[in-house]
Amino acid sequence: MKTTLFSIFLLVLGGSTMAVNELTESWTDTLPDSKVYNESDQYQEVQEILNGKCVSCHSGPTAAHGLQLDSWKHILTGSEHGEAVIPFDAERSLLSEITTKLVGGPHPEELGEPGLTTDEKSFLNNWIDRGAPSKEGLIAFADAEHLLYAANQGDALISVIDMESNVVIRTVDLQKLGFSANAQPHHIVVEPDGSYWYVSLISDNTILKFDRSNTLVNKLTFERPGLLALDPNTDKLYAGRSMAAVSPPQTIGIIDRVSMNLEEMGVFFPRPHALAVEPKSGAVYTASLSVNQIATLYPEDESIELFTMAGEKMHTLVQFAISPNGQWMAGTTELTSSIFLFDLTKNIEIGPIDTILVNSAPWHPSFTPDGRWVYAGNNRDNTVSVIDMNSRTLVNVIEGNGLSQPHGSATSHDGQYVYISNRNLETPGMQMSSSSSAPLPTGKTGYQPRYDLGDNSHIGTIVVIDIYSQSIVKVIEIEKYGSGLGVAGAN
Ligand code: HEC
Structure with a gap:
C-alpha cells in the first residue's frame, strides 16, 4: 500500500x-x-x-x-x-x-x-x-531532488533523506514488502540521474532495485551480498560479499541493471569485499578481507589481474573510493588502521603511493566532488579522518556527538556536506565487532537519543559534516544500525 x-x-x-x-x-x-x-x-x-x-x-x-x-x-x-x-x-x-x-x-x-x-x-x-497531506492534498518533499539513502541494517528499513534540509523524508520498510525482519540491508547505490537505486540484503541473499518513488521494480538472488558499485557509463552493477560471510563464493556479481540478470566472475581469492569502479576505464577494483590481495577486473574482455601487497601484516581492506578524475583510489584497512592511496594512472603493482595512518578501523571512504578531500569514519574510534589530497596527509580528526561506530559515508553533489552513518550498537567496552577481535574503544560513550522512547537507546545516526568548516552541523536520528549510504553520482 x-x-x-x-x-x-x-x-x-x-x-x-x-x-x-x-x-x-x-x-x-x-x-x-x-x-x-x-x-x-x-x-x-x-x-x-x-x-x-x-x-x-x-x-x-x-x-x-x-x-x-x-x-x-x-x-x-x-x-x-x-x-x-x-x-x-x-x-x-x-x-x-x-x-x-x-x-x-x-x-x-x-x-x-x-x-x-x-x-x-x-x-x-x-x-x-496517508502521507500527511495538506488541505489541497499536497505531500511534503514529493519534489525533493537530492536524496541520500541510508540502510538501517538492524531494522530491515531504508531511510531516505533530503540533502537540502537534512531531514528524513521517507522510509522504505522491507518487511512490508515481504522481506524478513533480519533482512540486513547493507549498501546502496543510486543511478547517476537518481532514477533507480539498489540495495543489498545480506541475510535475505538478495539485491533489490527500486525506482525513485521507492517502488520495488526487480530483485535477484545473490549469496551474502555486501558492497555494491555501479559503472555510470554502462548498465553494469557489481556486488561483493558481506563481511558476515565466512566462506562465500570466490566471485563477484556482474549484474545488468536493466534486466537484473546476474553473472558471476571469479576473483581467485577468499571473501571479496571492497569494491569500486573507475568510471573512465570501467575497471573494477575489489579486495579480499582475508589475504592482502587486490583484483582488477576488466569487464570488456573479462580479464583479471591480481596484485599481492608486500609485507606480512594482515590489512583487511574494508572499502575503496575513487577520486572524481579517476586518478586516485583510497582504500581503508581495518586491522592496520590506514588509508592507502593508489595512483591508478600507474601500475597498481607498485603498491600504494602513500600509506596514511589514521585512528582505529577506518570504514567507508568518500572523496568530495572536487577531489580535494577524503573522509572516512573510524569504526572503533568514533572519529572521522580527513585527508587533504593536495598534501596527501591526514589534516583533521573530527569528533563529536552522534559519532558512534561510524560506518558509511557519502558527500552531497554540491560539495557542501559529508554524511557519516553510525551503527551505535555497542555499549563501550562490549564487543560485537563484525570481523575481528580488535577491542572497542573504552571511555567513549555511544550516542544518546534526544528522547527516551523506551525502545530507541541504540538507534543509529547520520552525522552531517560541513566540508568548508570540517565540523559537525547536525545529527540525524535514523533506525537501528546505520550502515551503507547511497547518493546519485557516487560509484
Ligand atoms: C507546555 C508546553 C508544550 C506543549 C503544550 C507541547 N509541547 Fe511539545 N515540546 C515542548 C518542549 C519544551 C519540548 C522540548 C522537550 C525537551 O527538550 O525535552 C517539546 C518538544 C516536542 C517535540 C520534539 C521536537 C524536537 O525535534 O526536539 C515534538 C514532536 C513535540 N514537542 C510535539 C508536541 C505535540 C504534538 C504537542 C501537542 C500534543 C506538544 N508538543 C505540546 C513543550 C510543549
Whole structure:
C-alpha cells in the first residue's frame, strides 16, 4: 500500500493544487467516529487538535525546539533538530512517538498539560500514514531532488533523506514488502540521474532495485551480498560479499541493471569485499578481507589481474573510493588502521603511493566532488579522518556527538556536506565487532537519543559534516544500525 501511495502523490510542495480522492476508502474505515472526511477536512481536524493541545508551546519565534505546529508547512518542516513527521510512516514519526511512547509520561502530559486522547492520537497517525497531506492534498518533499539513502541494517528499513534540509523524508520498510525482519540491508547505490537505486540484503541473499518513488521494480538472488558499485557509463552493477560471510563464493556479481540478470566472475581469492569502479576505464577494483590481495577486473574482455601487497601484516581492506578524475583510489584497512592511496594512472603493482595512518578501523571512504578531500569514519574510534589530497596527509580528526561506530559515508553533489552513518550498537567496552577481535574503544560513550522512547537507546545516526568548516552541523536520528549510504553520482 505504502509504495502505491508514493507514486500517486507525485505532487509538488508549493506547486499547483490538486485534490487526491482515489485513496479515501483505505482510511475512512479507521476514523474514530467513522465520519467520511475529505482531504481538506482531515488536515483541518489535525490542525484543530494541534491548536487545542500543542500550539501554546509550539508556535512563533519561541516555539519549543523551533517546532511550530500552527500550519501544515511548519508541521512538515519540523524542529531545529529534524523532522517531526515522516510522511507515510506514523510509527517512526517523532510527533507520534513523543505523544505515545515518551518515558516519564507521554508528551505534553509530562509537562503538566493535557495530552492527546486515544482518538486524537489515532486520527493524527492516520493522517501521517496517508502521507500527511495538506488541505489541497499536497505531500511534503514529493519534489525533493537530492536524496541520500541510508540502510538501517538492524531494522530491515531504508531511510531516505533530503540533502537540502537534512531531514528524513521517507522510509522504505522491507518487511512490508515481504522481506524478513533480519533482512540486513547493507549498501546502496543510486543511478547517476537518481532514477533507480539498489540495495543489498545480506541475510535475505538478495539485491533489490527500486525506482525513485521507492517502488520495488526487480530483485535477484545473490549469496551474502555486501558492497555494491555501479559503472555510470554502462548498465553494469557489481556486488561483493558481506563481511558476515565466512566462506562465500570466490566471485563477484556482474549484474545488468536493466534486466537484473546476474553473472558471476571469479576473483581467485577468499571473501571479496571492497569494491569500486573507475568510471573512465570501467575497471573494477575489489579486495579480499582475508589475504592482502587486490583484483582488477576488466569487464570488456573479462580479464583479471591480481596484485599481492608486500609485507606480512594482515590489512583487511574494508572499502575503496575513487577520486572524481579517476586518478586516485583510497582504500581503508581495518586491522592496520590506514588509508592507502593508489595512483591508478600507474601500475597498481607498485603498491600504494602513500600509506596514511589514521585512528582505529577506518570504514567507508568518500572523496568530495572536487577531489580535494577524503573522509572516512573510524569504526572503533568514533572519529572521522580527513585527508587533504593536495598534501596527501591526514589534516583533521573530527569528533563529536552522534559519532558512534561510524560506518558509511557519502558527500552531497554540491560539495557542501559529508554524511557519516553510525551503527551505535555497542555499549563501550562490549564487543560485537563484525570481523575481528580488535577491542572497542573504552571511555567513549555511544550516542544518546534526544528522547527516551523506551525502545530507541541504540538507534543509529547520520552525522552531517560541513566540508568548508570540517565540523559537525547536525545529527540525524535514523533506525537501528546505520550502515551503507547511497547518493546519485557516487560509484
Ligand atoms: C507546555 C508546553 C508544550 C506543549 C503544550 C507541547 N509541547 Fe511539545 N515540546 C515542548 C518542549 C519544551 C519540548 C522540548 C522537550 C525537551 O527538550 O525535552 C517539546 C518538544 C516536542 C517535540 C520534539 C521536537 C524536537 O525535534 O526536539 C515534538 C514532536 C513535540 N514537542 C510535539 C508536541 C505535540 C504534538 C504537542 C501537542 C500534543 C506538544 N508538543 C505540546 C513543550 C510543549
